[in-house]
Amino acid sequence: MQKTDDVIRVAFLGPPGTFSHAAVDRAFSEDGRTLDYHSVASIDDVFLDVEAGQSDFGVVPVENSTEGAVNTTLDCLIDTSLSIVGEVFIPIEHNLLLQPGADMVDVRRIVSHKQSLGQCRLWLRSHYPDIELLDVSSNAEAARLAAEDPSTAAIAGLKAAELYGLNVVVAGIQDRRNNTTRFLTLARVRNTQPSGADKTSIIVYAENKPGSLFRLLEPFDRFQVSLTRLETRPARDDMWSYVFFIDFEGHSDDAAVKQVFSQLTERVVKIKNLGSYTRASS
Numbered sequence: 001m002q003k004t005d006d007v008i009r010v011a012f013l014g015p016p017g018t019f020s021h022a023a024v025d026r027a028f029s030e031d032g033r034t035l036d037y038h039s040v041a042s043i044d045d046v047f048l049d050v051e052a053g054q055s056d057f058g059v060v061p062v063e064n065s066t067e068g069a070v071n072t073t074l075d076c077l078i079d080t081s082l083s084i085v086g087e088v089f090i091p092i093e094h095n096l097l098l099q100p101g102a103d104m105v106d107v108r109r110i111v112s113h114k115q116s117l118g119q120c121r122l123w124l125r126s127h128y129p130d131i132e133l134l135d136v137s138s139n140a141e142a143a144r145l146a147a148e149d150p151s152t153a154a155i156a157g158l159k160a161a162e163l164y165g166l167n168v169v170v171a172g173i174q175d176r177r178n179n180t181t182r183f184l185t186l187a188r189v190r191n192t193q194p195s196g197a198d199k200t201s202i203i204v205y206a207e208n209k210p211g212s213l214f215r216l217l218e219p220f221d222r223f224q225v226s227l228t229r230l231e232t233r234p235a236r237d238d239m240w241s242y243v244f245f246i247d248f249e250g251h252s253d254d255a256a257v258k259q260v261f262s263q264l265t266e267r268v269v270k271i272k273n274l275g276s277y278t279r280a281s282s
Protein backbone atom coordinates (compact mmCIF):
# COMPACT_ATOMS: atom_id res chain seq x y z
CA MET A 1 0.00 0.00 0.00
CA GLN A 2 1.25 3.49 -0.84
CA LYS A 3 2.41 5.52 2.18
CA THR A 4 0.58 8.84 2.58
CA ASP A 5 -0.37 10.86 5.69
CA ASP A 6 -3.86 9.35 5.53
CA VAL A 7 -2.52 5.81 5.80
CA ILE A 8 -1.07 4.42 9.03
CA ARG A 9 0.75 1.14 9.26
CA VAL A 10 -0.07 -0.96 12.33
CA ALA A 11 1.86 -4.07 13.39
CA PHE A 12 0.14 -6.91 15.31
CA LEU A 13 0.58 -10.59 16.14
CA GLY A 14 -0.70 -12.44 13.09
CA PRO A 15 -1.66 -14.11 10.90
CA PRO A 16 -4.95 -12.26 10.22
CA GLY A 17 -7.81 -13.36 12.49
CA THR A 18 -6.06 -13.10 15.88
CA PHE A 19 -7.61 -11.20 18.77
CA SER A 20 -4.70 -8.77 18.33
CA HIS A 21 -6.11 -8.09 14.83
CA ALA A 22 -9.53 -7.30 16.38
CA ALA A 23 -7.76 -5.05 18.91
CA VAL A 24 -6.18 -3.04 16.04
CA ASP A 25 -9.66 -2.41 14.59
CA ARG A 26 -10.98 -1.33 17.99
CA ALA A 27 -7.96 0.86 18.80
CA PHE A 28 -8.22 2.81 15.52
CA SER A 29 -12.01 2.70 15.07
CA GLU A 30 -12.32 6.49 15.47
CA ASP A 31 -9.02 7.45 13.86
CA GLY A 32 -10.32 8.26 10.38
CA ARG A 33 -7.07 7.31 8.64
CA THR A 34 -6.79 4.18 6.49
CA LEU A 35 -5.13 1.20 8.18
CA ASP A 36 -2.33 -0.72 6.54
CA TYR A 37 -2.36 -3.95 8.61
CA HIS A 38 1.07 -5.44 9.16
CA SER A 39 0.82 -8.96 10.54
CA VAL A 40 4.05 -10.25 12.16
CA ALA A 41 5.02 -13.61 13.68
CA SER A 42 5.51 -12.72 17.36
CA ILE A 43 4.94 -10.07 20.02
CA ASP A 44 8.70 -9.30 19.99
CA ASP A 45 8.40 -8.61 16.26
CA VAL A 46 5.61 -6.07 16.87
CA PHE A 47 8.01 -4.06 19.07
CA LEU A 48 10.92 -4.46 16.59
CA ASP A 49 8.77 -3.44 13.64
CA VAL A 50 7.65 -0.15 15.24
CA GLU A 51 11.12 0.58 16.69
CA ALA A 52 12.63 0.15 13.22
CA GLY A 53 10.09 2.55 11.71
CA GLN A 54 8.48 -0.13 9.50
CA SER A 55 5.14 0.50 11.22
CA ASP A 56 3.73 3.67 12.81
CA PHE A 57 1.99 1.82 15.63
CA GLY A 58 1.96 -1.62 17.23
CA VAL A 59 -0.82 -3.33 19.21
CA VAL A 60 0.08 -5.99 21.81
CA PRO A 61 -1.82 -7.97 24.49
CA VAL A 62 -0.66 -7.07 28.02
CA GLU A 63 -3.03 -8.78 30.47
CA ASN A 64 -5.98 -11.13 30.50
CA SER A 65 -8.72 -11.31 33.13
CA THR A 66 -8.33 -15.11 33.45
CA GLU A 67 -4.64 -15.77 32.81
CA GLY A 68 -3.05 -12.55 34.10
CA ALA A 69 0.04 -10.89 32.61
CA VAL A 70 1.35 -11.53 29.10
CA ASN A 71 4.96 -11.88 30.20
CA THR A 72 6.52 -11.49 26.74
CA THR A 73 4.93 -8.04 26.47
CA LEU A 74 6.15 -7.03 29.94
CA ASP A 75 9.71 -8.13 29.10
CA CYS A 76 9.62 -6.21 25.80
CA LEU A 77 8.36 -3.09 27.64
CA ILE A 78 11.48 -3.20 29.85
CA ASP A 79 13.80 -2.91 26.84
CA THR A 80 11.82 -0.84 24.37
CA SER A 81 12.25 2.81 23.40
CA LEU A 82 8.53 2.95 22.42
CA SER A 83 5.78 4.67 24.41
CA ILE A 84 2.29 3.47 25.26
CA VAL A 85 -0.24 5.77 23.54
CA GLY A 86 -3.50 3.87 24.07
CA GLU A 87 -5.31 0.86 25.52
CA VAL A 88 -8.35 -1.21 24.51
CA PHE A 89 -10.21 -4.10 26.14
CA ILE A 90 -11.42 -6.94 23.91
CA PRO A 91 -13.87 -9.64 25.10
CA ILE A 92 -12.28 -13.02 24.32
CA GLU A 93 -14.64 -15.82 23.31
CA HIS A 94 -12.88 -19.06 22.38
CA ASN A 95 -14.28 -21.84 20.15
CA LEU A 96 -13.21 -25.37 19.30
CA LEU A 97 -12.72 -25.39 15.52
CA LEU A 98 -12.41 -28.19 13.01
CA GLN A 99 -12.24 -28.65 9.22
CA PRO A 100 -15.68 -29.12 7.63
CA GLY A 101 -16.31 -32.88 7.39
CA ALA A 102 -13.69 -33.78 10.03
CA ASP A 103 -14.91 -35.68 13.08
CA MET A 104 -13.91 -34.93 16.68
CA VAL A 105 -13.33 -38.68 17.33
CA ASP A 106 -10.41 -38.58 14.84
CA VAL A 107 -8.76 -35.54 16.42
CA ARG A 108 -5.30 -36.26 17.88
CA ARG A 109 -4.29 -32.80 19.10
CA ILE A 110 -5.69 -29.40 20.03
CA VAL A 111 -3.58 -26.38 19.12
CA SER A 112 -3.71 -22.74 20.21
CA HIS A 113 -1.74 -19.85 21.68
CA LYS A 114 -0.60 -20.72 25.21
CA GLN A 115 -2.65 -17.86 26.69
CA SER A 116 -5.77 -19.29 25.02
CA LEU A 117 -5.02 -22.86 26.23
CA GLY A 118 -4.69 -21.38 29.73
CA GLN A 119 -8.01 -19.54 29.38
CA CYS A 120 -9.74 -22.88 28.50
CA ARG A 121 -7.79 -25.09 30.97
CA LEU A 122 -10.78 -26.38 32.99
CA TRP A 123 -12.89 -27.02 29.89
CA LEU A 124 -10.03 -28.95 28.27
CA ARG A 125 -9.39 -30.97 31.41
CA SER A 126 -13.03 -32.05 31.70
CA HIS A 127 -13.68 -32.67 27.97
CA TYR A 128 -10.31 -33.83 26.57
CA PRO A 129 -8.16 -34.89 29.55
CA ASP A 130 -5.87 -37.14 27.48
CA ILE A 131 -5.46 -35.25 24.21
CA GLU A 132 -2.14 -33.67 23.14
CA LEU A 133 -2.14 -29.87 23.61
CA LEU A 134 0.23 -27.90 21.43
CA ASP A 135 0.96 -24.20 21.83
CA VAL A 136 1.66 -22.21 18.68
CA SER A 137 2.48 -18.56 17.95
CA SER A 138 -1.15 -17.32 17.89
CA ASN A 139 -4.64 -18.70 17.73
CA ALA A 140 -5.13 -17.65 14.09
CA GLU A 141 -1.96 -19.68 13.35
CA ALA A 142 -3.70 -22.57 15.17
CA ALA A 143 -6.75 -22.14 12.90
CA ARG A 144 -4.47 -22.11 9.84
CA LEU A 145 -2.91 -25.42 10.98
CA ALA A 146 -6.32 -27.02 11.65
CA ALA A 147 -7.40 -26.04 8.14
CA GLU A 148 -4.53 -28.18 6.79
CA ASP A 149 -5.04 -31.27 8.95
CA PRO A 150 -8.31 -33.04 9.92
CA SER A 151 -6.66 -34.60 13.01
CA THR A 152 -5.91 -31.12 14.45
CA ALA A 153 -8.54 -28.99 16.21
CA ALA A 154 -7.88 -25.33 16.98
CA ILE A 155 -8.99 -23.01 19.76
CA ALA A 156 -9.59 -19.55 18.29
CA GLY A 157 -12.13 -16.80 17.75
CA LEU A 158 -14.98 -16.63 15.23
CA LYS A 159 -13.00 -14.35 12.90
CA ALA A 160 -10.29 -17.03 12.58
CA ALA A 161 -12.97 -19.71 11.93
CA GLU A 162 -14.37 -17.57 9.12
CA LEU A 163 -10.99 -16.68 7.56
CA TYR A 164 -9.63 -20.26 7.56
CA GLY A 165 -12.94 -21.98 6.63
CA LEU A 166 -13.40 -23.95 9.86
CA ASN A 167 -16.56 -25.13 11.61
CA VAL A 168 -17.36 -24.21 15.19
CA VAL A 169 -17.67 -27.57 17.01
CA VAL A 170 -18.17 -26.04 20.47
CA ALA A 171 -18.64 -22.30 21.08
CA GLY A 172 -17.70 -20.31 24.18
CA ILE A 173 -15.25 -22.77 25.78
CA GLN A 174 -13.28 -20.20 27.83
CA ASP A 175 -13.44 -20.98 31.57
CA ARG A 176 -14.72 -17.52 32.53
CA ARG A 177 -17.68 -15.97 30.76
CA ASN A 178 -16.27 -12.44 31.01
CA ASN A 179 -12.83 -13.38 29.67
CA THR A 180 -11.27 -10.08 28.53
CA THR A 181 -7.80 -9.08 27.29
CA ARG A 182 -6.31 -5.62 27.62
CA PHE A 183 -4.18 -4.49 24.66
CA LEU A 184 -1.73 -1.58 24.42
CA THR A 185 -1.04 0.66 21.43
CA LEU A 186 2.65 1.54 21.04
CA ALA A 187 4.32 4.33 19.09
CA ARG A 188 7.73 5.99 18.75
CA VAL A 189 6.26 9.36 19.75
CA ARG A 190 4.78 10.01 23.21
CA ASN A 191 1.21 11.32 23.82
CA THR A 192 1.50 14.79 25.27
CA GLN A 193 -2.11 16.01 25.45
CA PRO A 194 -4.04 14.98 28.59
CA SER A 195 -7.61 13.91 27.74
CA GLY A 196 -8.95 14.39 31.28
CA ALA A 197 -9.46 10.63 31.76
CA ASP A 198 -5.93 9.28 31.49
CA LYS A 199 -3.80 6.46 32.72
CA THR A 200 0.00 6.35 33.07
CA SER A 201 2.25 3.28 33.03
CA ILE A 202 5.70 3.18 34.63
CA ILE A 203 8.36 0.60 35.42
CA VAL A 204 10.10 1.03 38.76
CA TYR A 205 13.42 -0.54 39.74
CA ALA A 206 13.55 -0.73 43.54
CA GLU A 207 16.32 -1.76 45.89
CA ASN A 208 16.03 -5.29 47.23
CA LYS A 209 15.73 -4.34 50.91
CA PRO A 210 13.05 -4.28 53.66
CA GLY A 211 10.32 -1.68 53.15
CA SER A 212 11.21 -0.73 49.58
CA LEU A 213 7.80 -1.72 48.16
CA PHE A 214 6.09 0.21 50.98
CA ARG A 215 8.27 3.28 50.32
CA LEU A 216 7.53 3.29 46.60
CA LEU A 217 3.76 2.93 47.11
CA GLU A 218 3.44 5.52 49.89
CA PRO A 219 3.50 8.63 47.58
CA PHE A 220 0.48 7.26 45.64
CA ASP A 221 -1.49 7.24 48.90
CA ARG A 222 -0.17 10.63 50.01
CA PHE A 223 -1.12 12.40 46.75
CA GLN A 224 -4.31 10.34 46.25
CA VAL A 225 -3.29 8.87 42.89
CA SER A 226 -5.24 5.68 42.28
CA LEU A 227 -3.32 2.55 41.22
CA THR A 228 -5.02 0.38 38.60
CA ARG A 229 -2.38 -2.36 38.41
CA LEU A 230 0.78 -3.59 40.08
CA GLU A 231 2.77 -6.42 38.49
CA THR A 232 6.23 -7.84 39.23
CA ARG A 233 8.81 -9.40 36.90
CA PRO A 234 12.31 -10.63 37.67
CA ALA A 235 15.05 -8.09 36.82
CA ARG A 236 17.06 -10.00 34.27
CA ASP A 237 20.50 -8.63 35.16
CA ASP A 238 20.26 -9.30 38.93
CA MET A 239 19.06 -12.64 40.32
CA TRP A 240 16.20 -12.38 42.90
CA SER A 241 15.68 -8.67 42.18
CA TYR A 242 12.39 -7.47 40.78
CA VAL A 243 10.98 -4.67 38.67
CA PHE A 244 7.49 -3.33 39.33
CA PHE A 245 5.03 -2.44 36.56
CA ILE A 246 2.66 0.19 37.90
CA ASP A 247 -0.40 1.63 36.12
CA PHE A 248 -2.27 4.49 37.73
CA GLU A 249 -4.97 7.04 36.94
CA GLY A 250 -3.82 10.44 35.71
CA HIS A 251 -1.46 12.00 33.16
CA SER A 252 2.23 12.73 33.78
CA ASP A 253 1.43 16.46 33.36
CA ASP A 254 -1.09 16.39 36.29
CA ALA A 255 0.09 18.17 39.44
CA ALA A 256 -0.51 15.14 41.72
CA VAL A 257 1.33 12.81 39.32
CA LYS A 258 4.29 15.21 39.15
CA GLN A 259 4.47 15.13 42.97
CA VAL A 260 4.41 11.32 42.96
CA PHE A 261 7.25 11.29 40.39
CA SER A 262 9.38 13.67 42.42
CA GLN A 263 8.94 11.54 45.58
CA LEU A 264 9.63 8.32 43.69
CA THR A 265 12.85 9.68 42.18
CA GLU A 266 14.27 10.00 45.71
CA ARG A 267 13.12 6.52 46.77
CA VAL A 268 13.88 4.11 43.93
CA VAL A 269 16.86 3.14 41.76
CA LYS A 270 15.24 4.02 38.44
CA ILE A 271 11.85 4.93 36.93
CA LYS A 272 10.95 4.34 33.30
CA ASN A 273 7.91 6.35 32.20
CA LEU A 274 6.16 4.28 29.51
CA GLY A 275 3.61 6.99 28.73
CA SER A 276 0.21 8.49 29.49
CA TYR A 277 -2.86 7.65 27.43
CA THR A 278 -6.66 7.84 27.45
CA ARG A 279 -8.25 5.31 29.79
CA ALA A 280 -10.52 2.77 28.05
CA SER A 281 -13.59 1.20 29.62
CA SER A 282 -13.47 -2.59 30.05
Ligand SMILES: O=C(O)C(=O)C[C@]1(C(=O)O)C=C[C@@H](O)C=C1
Pocket: 013, 017, 018, 019, 020, 021, 061, 064, 070, 092, 113, 115, 116, 137, 138, 139, 140, 181
Ligand atom coordinates in the same frame (compact mmCIF):
# COMPACT_ATOMS: atom_id res chain seq x y z
O1 LIG B 1 -3.58 -15.42 19.47
C1 LIG B 1 -4.21 -14.35 19.46
O2 LIG B 1 -5.31 -14.20 18.92
C2 LIG B 1 -3.65 -13.20 20.15
O3 LIG B 1 -3.92 -12.11 19.76
C3 LIG B 1 -2.80 -13.46 21.37
C4 LIG B 1 -3.57 -13.49 22.66
C5 LIG B 1 -2.58 -13.27 23.87
O4 LIG B 1 -1.38 -13.38 23.72
O5 LIG B 1 -3.08 -12.97 24.95
C6 LIG B 1 -4.53 -12.40 22.70
C7 LIG B 1 -5.71 -12.48 23.33
C8 LIG B 1 -6.13 -13.69 24.03
O6 LIG B 1 -5.90 -13.44 25.40
C9 LIG B 1 -5.36 -14.87 23.62
C10 LIG B 1 -4.21 -14.77 22.90
